[in-house]
Each structure stands twice: as C-alpha cells, then as structure tokens.
Amino acid sequence: MELAEAKLKFIEAWGKLGSEWGINRTMAQVHALLLVSPEALTTEEIMETLSISRGNANMTLRDLMGWGLVEKQHKAGERKEYFFADKDSWNIARQVAQERKKRELEPVIKILNELTELKGDDKDPAFKTFKKSVTDINKLAKNVNRTLETMLKADESWFFGSIFKIFK
Amino acid sequence: MELAEAKLKFIEAWGKLGSEWGINRTMAQVHALLLVSPEALTTEEIMETLSISRGNANMTLRDLMGWGLVEKQHKAGERKEYFFADKDSWNIARQVAQERKKRELEPVIKILNELTELKGDDKDPAFKTFKKSVTDINKLAKNVNRTLETMLKADESWFFGSIFKIFK
DNA sequence: ATAAACTTTCAATAAATTTTGAAAGTTTAA
DNA sequence: TTAAACTTTCAAAATTTATTGAAAGTTTAT
Structure with missing residues (x-):
C-alpha cells in the first residue's frame, strides 16, 4: 500500500466513525486530513x-476550531490562513469528551433532575415505573458525567494505567 | 407537572440524546416509552x-430487539405481541456499549491495525506524521475497547465503585 | 481611496435518512 | 380450507441534514 x-x-x-457517532462526516474527514498532514494546510488545499x-x-474548519481540535496558523508575510490539528490523540479524546459532555450530556442531566422531582402516588404502577427509570x-x-470530568483532568498514562490496575 | x-x-x-449520538430519534423514543411503561405494550399502542x-x-421494535434493549412478550390466549424494555439502566448501558463496540469500533480498529503496518521512509515527514497519528x-x-470489554463483564457497583476508588 | 487577496455567509440545491402505508406474508382458530 | 388477526416488507414520499457557490464582507498593500 x-x-x-x-x-x-x-x-x-x-x-x-464520525458519522456513526453523530459527527458530520466531512468534519471528521477534514480532521483526519489535518491529522496526517505534517504541515498546516490552507482552505484551498483542503477543498x-x-x-x-x-x-x-x-x-467545517470553524466547527473544528469550536471543538478545539484544530487551530489557525499565520505564516509571516502571507495573507492566507493555515490550519493544523492537534496530533495528540489523548488530547483529541479529551476535547471531544468535554464538548459532548457540555453540549449533550449536561442538558439531559438537567431535565432528568427535574423529572426526578416529580411527586406522585407510589401505589400507581405507572408512577413507580416512571420514577424508577428516570431515577436510575x-x-x-x-x-458517566463524573467519569468524564475525571478524564478531563487526568493525563493519559495515569488514567489508563489506573483503570487497568483495578482490572488486572 | x-x-x-x-x-x-x-x-x-x-x-x-439518541439522535445526537447517531441513534435514530424514533428508536430512542420507542425505547423511552417502553422504559416508563409498567406494562408491555402492543405495536398498536406504540403507534x-x-x-x-x-x-x-x-x-423500530425489531431494531430495538436487535440491540437487546427490548423483548417480546406473549400473553396467554392472545395473538398480539407485546413489547417491553429492560428497566435496569446499567444493563441498557452495557447492551448499547456492546453493540456499538462490535458494530462500529471493532471495524475501525481492524483498519487501523492494517494502516499501522504500512512501511515507509522514516525520514519523510509525511510518513512520520501519518504513522504517529494512526499508531496513537x-x-x-x-x-477504549478494553475498557468497554471490562464494562461488559462487570456489574455496576463493582465498576463504578472501583473507578471512583482510584479517583478519591 | 482602490483593488486585490482572502474569508464568511446563506438561500438554493442536493444528498442522506427516516417514515409512510398499502400490499404481501404469516399464523391461528374454527 | 378459509378467513380473520396480526406482522413484515419495501418503494415512494417526506423530512432532515449537508453542501454548494456566488455574492457580500473583510483585511491588507499600494
């Protein structure tokens, strides 16, 4: 090959993989391209x-910057903007985890917290089932949120090292 | 409320949440409906x-059964099929993790393994960058795969208990 | 001030995904 | 058998999501 x-x-x-996990295919592809590019690329080159x-x-590049996965670079004497991706996969994972936690998990937890507080008749099976599912x-x-929070603080070797110690 | x-x-x-994570909205909704229903429901009722x-x-019900999240139930003397969801959220998480690991993560790991074996010139920055990103x-x-595998075997209290012990 | 170089926007279009519903298929009871 | 009860299929339609590209906007150099 x-x-x-x-x-x-x-x-x-x-x-x-991106599209299977709710990340737009093009976004994942641009990210992949920048990951395997030793030099920063221009919009033109990516296109x-x-x-x-x-x-x-x-x-797409703006989105990727919004996710903290890609950064702009300016070359001296040039007008063009260059883009490059963080090559450290542990940073990538943390970045993605952080963004998705904030954008998707936290809003759901907020709703679940509200729903958990619903008062009702504990003898009513409909209420009991609702309560149990929502609370659980x-x-x-x-x-999951706590685990992600810990991941965000941890560094890779410590995180995976510690996890696998308990599973040895 | x-x-x-x-x-x-x-x-x-x-x-x-489902649609943000690549699970079709209707599928997640049917699942949610069954989660909060004390009794198994017929297709008719769900519709x-x-x-x-x-x-x-x-x-959708067939998909959910394929994911191991929902089961059929037959009531004596009735032709209709009833459906109900496992209410144990830890089982749900394991089931989902298991399926996505198999369907999405494993195929990617297979490709990454192949790409890791690519031989090339270590002095070529293009090759070096490719190699590093893919290997990492x-x-x-x-x-991630190993963590999921462990999760699949573990029971909830042991899993979260152990994880938080190391983070205390 | 003007123009060239470059970036951003967004309405229109295209592509992908999801949903429908009616027809075909299956099972059970009599 | 036959028919009623119920389930499954899938091509067409609807909906959602992504993409285009040309026009508008911005910045820099002269």
Missing part, C-alpha cells in the same frame, strides 16, 4: 484534497 | 402514543 492510499483509507474510516466547496470547508438513568448519567 | 407531561418530556429528551406508522413501529489513535481505540 502507498502512503497516499493509506491516507485516504484513514480519512474514510475516520469519516465513517481540493477532499473535493468539497469553499463554503463547506470554511464552516439519572444516576447512570451522573456517573 | 403531571405524570403524562413528564413522560413526554422524558421521551423527547431521550429521543434528542398511537408516538403517532408513528405501523411500518415504522415494526421496524490505534492505541487509544484499543484502550
């Missing part, structure tokens, strides 16, 4: 490599 | 409550 072919496979695989429009490239899922969601 | 209203909120929140078509209800992400993916 050639490097060029391997890069394409990587971009494709990353794009697919051409992935055959996407200027508008799409621009918006709320607990689970909070545990 | 009324129980009925609370149920709707729960179904809505669960549906939104009416969520205002979805027969075909959609049928396919591969390691991370494998760690």
